[in-house]
Amino acid sequence: MNIMEGAFVINIAVCLKQVPDTSEVRLDPKTNTLKREGIPSIINPYDAHALEEALTLRDQVGGQVIVLSMGPPQAVQSLKKAISYGADRAILLTDRVFAGSDTLATSYILTGALQKLMQEEPIDLILCGKQAIDGDTAQVGPGIASRLGWPLLTYVSKVEKISPQAREIMVHRKLEEGREVLRASLPALLTVVKEINEIRYAPLPDLIRGATYAVEIWNNEDLHLDPTQLGLKGSPTWVSKTGTPPLREKGEMLGKDQASSAQIASLLAERLIPDIVVPNR
Amino acid sequence: MAEHPLGIWVYIEQEKGQVAPVSWELMGEGRRLADKLGTSLSGVVLGHQIDKVINRVFAYGADSVYAIDDPLLEPYRNQTHSHGLVQLCRDHQPEILLMGATTTGRDLSGSVATQLATGLTADCTELDIDVEKRKLLQTRPAFGGNILATILCRDRWPQMATVRPRVFPEPEAQKAPSSTVVRGKLSLQPKDVTVEVIKRINEERKEGYLDGTDIIVAGGRGLGTKENFQLVHNLAQALGGMAGASRPAVESGWISYSHQVGQTGYSVRPKLYIAAGISGAIQHLVGMQNAEIIVAINKDPDAPIFRVATYGIIADAAEFLPIFTEEVKKRMEGKAVTAKA
Numbered sequence: 365m366n367i368m369e370g371a372f373v374i375n376i377a378v379c380l381k382q383v384p385d386t387s388e389v390r391l392d393p394k395t396n397t398l399k400r401e402g403i404p405s406i407i408n409p410y411d412a413h414a415l416e417e418a419l420t421l422r423d424q425v426g427g428q429v430i431v432l433s434m435g436p437p438q439a440v441q442s443l444k445k446a447i448s449y450g451a452d453r454a455i456l457l458t459d460r461v462f463a464g465s466d467t468l469a470t471s472y473i474l475t476g477a478l479q480k481l482m483q484e485e486p487i488d489l490i491l492c493g494k495q496a497i498d499g500d501t502a503q504v505g506p507g508i509a510s511r512l513g514w515p516l517l518t519y520v521s522k523v524e525k526i527s528p529q530a531r532e533i534m535v536h537r538k539l540e541e542g543r544e545v546l547r548a549s550l551p552a553l554l555t556v557v558k559e560i561n562e563i564r565y566a567p568l569p570d571l572i573r574g575a576t577y578a579v580e581i582w583n584n585e586d587l588h589l590d591p592t593q594l595g596l597k598g599s600p601t602w603v604s605k606t607g608t609p610p611l612r613e614k615g616e617m618l619g620k621d622q623a624s625s626a627q628i629a630s631l632l633a634e635r636l637i638p639d640i641v642v643p644n645r
Numbered sequence: 646m647a648e649h650p651l652g653i654w655v656y657i658e659q660e661k662g663q664v665a666p667v668s669w670e671l672m673g674e675g676r677r678l679a680d681k682l683g684t685s686l687s688g689v690v691l692g693h694q695i696d697k698v699i700n701r702v703f704a705y706g707a708d709s710v711y712a713i714d715d716p717l718l719e720p721y722r723n724q725t726h727s728h729g730l731v732q733l734c735r736d737h738q739p740e741i742l743l744m745g746a747t748t749t750g751r752d753l754s755g756s757v758a759t760q761l762a763t764g765l766t767a768d769c770t771e772l773d774i775d776v777e778k779r780k781l782l783q784t785r786p787a788f789g790g791n792i793l794a795t796i797l798c799r800d801r802w803p804q805m806a807t808v809r810p811r812v813f814p815e816p817e818a819q820k821a822p823s824s825t826v827v828r829g830k831l832s833l834q835p836k837d838v839t840v841e842v843i844k845r846i847n848e849e850r851k852e853g854y855l856d857g858t859d860i861i862v863a864g865g866r867g868l869g870t871k872e873n874f875q876l877v878h879n880l881a882q883a884l885g886g887m888a889g890a891s892r893p894a895v896e897s898g899w900i901s902y903s904h905q906v907g908q909t910g911y912s913v914r915p916k917l918y919i920a921a922g923i924s925g926a927i928q929h930l931v932g933m934q935n936a937e938i939i940v941a942i943n944k945d946p947d948a949p950i951f952r953v954a955t956y957g958i959i960a961d962a963a964e965f966l967p968i969f970t971e972e973v974k975k976r977m978e979g980k981a982v983t984a985k986a
Contacts, residue, residue, distance in 0.1 A: 384789075386788060386789020386790070386791065466764065467755070467765065468758065468759065468762065468763075468764065468765075471759060497789055498788060498789055499787070500767065500768060500786075500789075500790070500908065500909060501755075501765075501767040501768075502751045502755065502767060503754070503755040503758070503759075503765060503767060504755075505755070506723075506752065506754075506755030506756045506759065507755055507756075507758075507759040509756065510727070510755070510756045510759040510760050511759060515723075515724065515839045515840045516723045516724070516752070516756060517723075517840070518723070518748075518751070518752045519748055519752070534843070538748065539748050539845075540747055540748050540749075541847055541848060542845065542846050542847040542848040543845075543846050543848070544720075544842055544843075544844065544845045544846070545842075545843040545844045545845075545846070546840055546841065546842055546843065547840070547841045547843055548839055548840040548841075549839045549840075552839075599764075600762075600763055600764030600798050600799055600800065600801040601764035601765070601766060601796050601797070601798050601799075602796065602797055602799060603787070603794045603795070603796055604782070604795050604796065604797050605794070605795045606787070606792050606793060606794045606795070607792070607793050607795075608792070608793060608927060608949075609793060609927060609930050609931060609934055609953070611952055611953070612934070612939075612952075612953050612954075612955070613955075615939075615941075615951065615953075615954040615955050615956060615957050616955070616956055616957070617951075617956075617957045617958070617959070618956055618957065618958050619958060619959075619960075620959075625960060625964065625965055625968045626968055626972075628958055628960070628965070629965070629968045629969040629971075629972040630972055632940065632956060632958065632969060632972075633969070633972050633973060633976055635956055636917065636938070636940075
């Protein structure tokens with residue numbers, strides 16, 4: 365342990381997800397299916413803030429930042445990008461048997477990788493984004509914390525203090541109406557919101573390092589995870605159907621017959637009167 | 646497992662006796678689901694000095710209440726609440742467990758589902774039951790809110806789901822006698838708890854509560870510019886309502902996130918929702934489709950927003966809004982004069 369050696373540093377693992385930029389996704393109005401072609405892949409924006417926070421903490425306290433991602437082989441792109449931002453080490457968890465994992469199976473795989481990592485060196489802190497923009501589930505971070513038995517601090521908007529000596533961390537956590545200040549023992553897992561920081565640009569030497577860095581690839585021969593808990597087989601949730609929201613009662617189109625805007629405005633006000641929305645004259 | 650899990654449970658989110666309204670909304674929906682499935686409905690209350698809350702849970706239709714009363718359960722902490730809830734689930738084997746998709750519900754549900762090794766569907770906008778298979782049909786926006794997916798949980802229990810506030814209406818509390826209360830114990834000692842709440846800072850939302858207001862005028866990317874977004878505020882003010890926005894409008898920096906309606910913003914159910922220059926992506930529709938009256942103003946006659954509109958107007962929102970605002974002001978003035986006379 366670091367404490368035994370008297371060198372107070374922190375090792376931080378950041379879990380990243382490479383996601384399609386869902387703000388670019390459009391529905392094909394004719395077929396009601398997603399147009400997936402040509403959608404760029406990005407680091408999940410919340411995870412990018414988690415990485416930024418990890419780098420800041422490392423620069424203050426000392427230690428290293430290790431980024432992990434589970435995904436298809438193409439996800440090395442996001443990990444190389446994380447290296448270019450300043451991460452020290454990057455590992456991609458990729459295997460056909462991982463494909464189709466829901467959040468329960470995903471947290472199992474990521475936890476397996478983190479445990480393998482911890483056989484090499486201690487991890488004091490795990491940072492995740494609050495959720496991924498493609499699934500918006502916010503379940504994987506809490507899942508990893510539960511599996512490790514670590515304190516979970518979600519929706520963190522500020523790291524107030526981290527003391528490797530005292531083995532504790534103090535954070536601000538966003539609530540529905542306000543925030544709370546929490547103190548937790550280390551090691552701990554945090555999920556972060558965007559307000560936690562501003563993402564800096566990568567300096568040139570790091571950009572070069574990112575381009576040339578060889579991302580470590582771990583598959584299940586490295587992790588030795590229980591195959592029944594992986595992929596589709598290990599995922600209790602499954603999608604039974606997809607569709608669009610149920611239609612409401614057919615609405616009325618106002619002013620189709622070339623009425624002027626003023627006439628339509630008057631018509632709309634008339635329509636809304638019986639519902640006491642716009643009070644009558 | 647000797648017996649099949651039975652009963653629908655609703656986690657009652659409370660602190661110091663204050664219950665999150667979404668818990669009551671879920672009791673209302675839970676009643677419907679329980680009747681359809683032919684099973685019982687229970688509330689689960691974790692906290693300290695919770696007897697009053699327990700009595701209220703019966704007023705919202707519970708057949709029974711599961712409760713743990715322990716000082717370590719207040720204020721809320723993930724560790725203590727997940728420990729208590731997991732324990733109750735293991736001891737009593739519910740078939741379905743529902744929670745609000747609030748900060749607390751999302752924080753807690755992921756931990757509980759993992760510890761029980763069961764499936765969890767977040768942020769549902771619709772629930773139903775497949776009676777024959779005894780499955781909870783959990784519908785939620787998927788893929789960035791661009792499509793709706795119905796999700797099932799196979800061979801694991803409880804089937805867990807979180808639901809956004811205001812997706813279901815809040816039922817009326819009824820006069821109901823208290824019935825069975827099953828009390829559990831929290832097998833945690835203070836020294837086992839690794840997280841401490843040092844302080845709470847309440848920040849009132851200045852603009853009022855978007856999810857509690859009757860009239861919302863919402864603007865989207867179709868308004869074109871930040872300057873044009875002012876037209877939304879003008880109409881909202883004339884109607885005595887509040888300004889809302891689509892995600893693209895918020896991402897463009899035209900208005901703050903606290904006004905965002907949709908899957909990743911607020912779910913709302915106002916009396917009147919005016920969507921100006923909003924195309925109607927699914928992630929937006931799921932947040933406002935329960936409004937009583939929806940007025941859609943959009944240039945594009947094929948915009949999906951017209952599919953949910955009570956009244957549709959094909960027009961440039963930036964041109965139509967000021968005209969309609971004047972019309973409203975005129976009628977409001979008229980009303981004021983009549984009222985005085």
